[in-house]
Amino acid sequence: MRIFAIALNTFKEAVRDKVLYSLIFFALLMISLGTLLDRITIGQTDKLIKDFGLASISIFGVMIAIFVGIGLVFKEIDKRTIYTIIAKPIHRWQFLIGKYCGLLLTLLVEVLVMAGGLVLMVRLSCTSGCDYSFWKAIVLIYVEISLITAVALLFSSFSTPFLSGIFTLSIYVIGHLTEDLKAFSVRFDEFGQRMVGLVYYVLPNLEWLNVKAMVVHGQPVSVHEILWRMSYGVSYSLGLLLTAMLIFQKREFK
Amino acid sequence: MKKSFLLFICTFTVFLLLYFGKCIYSSHADLSKANSEISLLNTFPDAWQASFYPFLGPGNVLSMFQTKEHINDFFVFESIRHLRHSLDWNVKNLRAQDLLMNLARIEDEKGRVNIAQNIRAEFFSAKNAAQGIDYSSQKMSYLWAFIAIIFFLVWVVSTLLLIAKGFNKAGKVKTYPLFSFLILSFLSLCFWLLALHRVS
16 A cells, blocks of 8 residues: 555656656657658558657657656655655655556556557558557567666666666666677687676566567567566566665665 | 756757768768669669668568569669668568568569579578678777777776775775676676677
8 A cells, every 4th residue: 555655656746747748749759750751661651650669669668767767766865855754654665666666657658658659650551451469569668668667776776866877778778789798608718608698697688578570570479478578577677676675775864 | 867958868869860861861872873874863762762671671672572663683782782781780680581582582583583593692691691790880890899998988987986985984895886886897898798799
């Protein structure tokens, strides 16, 4: 119940933020720009719109997750509202989970709005037999955004917003290139391979949550596969949250 | 995070897109120069589209070959050149292999056996390049080298900052600055490895 109250409060706080509306506006603008690009394709308008739309949802979703996620805890400390909260009969982990859930709710609404925009664009562009299988990619984009939010929350539990932003953005970039690290490890000796292998397994494999190219090119992606990939994202996020809770539990507020 | 900064980032993203558009237009101009026998007016739409394929995915090229009859040899090879670039960029490209084989088949059906053979040769060459992870783009190598240097400098600065301000009065290292430093070192290491992978 306490977690729910904090989550609801975080959600209300987030929807009052005008920055989010401007980000959504830019995202919808980018999605609609896809229709202008149909002149450079031949009979592939819907594919282009989906490609462009999914990329926009992903990029702007991650931007929102990073910008809001890094300030989630820091704002409370900076404004000293944290003292009034931790003085109440509430555990620190409950506070952190509540904040995370509130942000997830905000991101869910935003992803749904952007997905709605994309569906509208696809509906307007296709002449017959619209294909909406891109919902699978959107589900995994949301899981990816949730994971990035957990990363941002973990870093913001002990670092400044600036550093947290850099760290989270770096994790996002490296997370999409972990396969390259694995491929590169073959050039090392056994010890080097183990070390790079360790780095590979510690970092989140965000490409595992990326099925955009598959759905856009009409490749079959089963629901079972989506659930399997989702379970990876959710487990990783839970691990990050657990670490964030442990750090936040021991943190001293001056 | 200030609102004006966020707005700046969004505007910057849009300008970045415009910049890419300009680059693509420039690459189109190069393509036109490459074959003076074909007039700019006739080449423009096809070359423009070919320039976009690395961004859009190779699946579009196949459908274009199937729907268009008037494609000239120049465009066939320009498309493949861009596809090769696309393959180098995205080794895991899902339909690239099927696509090139299908292109060869279509050319066979059209009776243009030589072109079909060339496409197959291009396919195997691109495949070998992709397996060896041959990132031929010089600009990308420079970009990765730049990223690695930036992270190295940031790492050096953070090390100096940790030495200067990371200790308390008792002489013990502060926990959270140390955490930040360790994470920065770890991320720098990852970027260095990735840069090394791309540059080497």
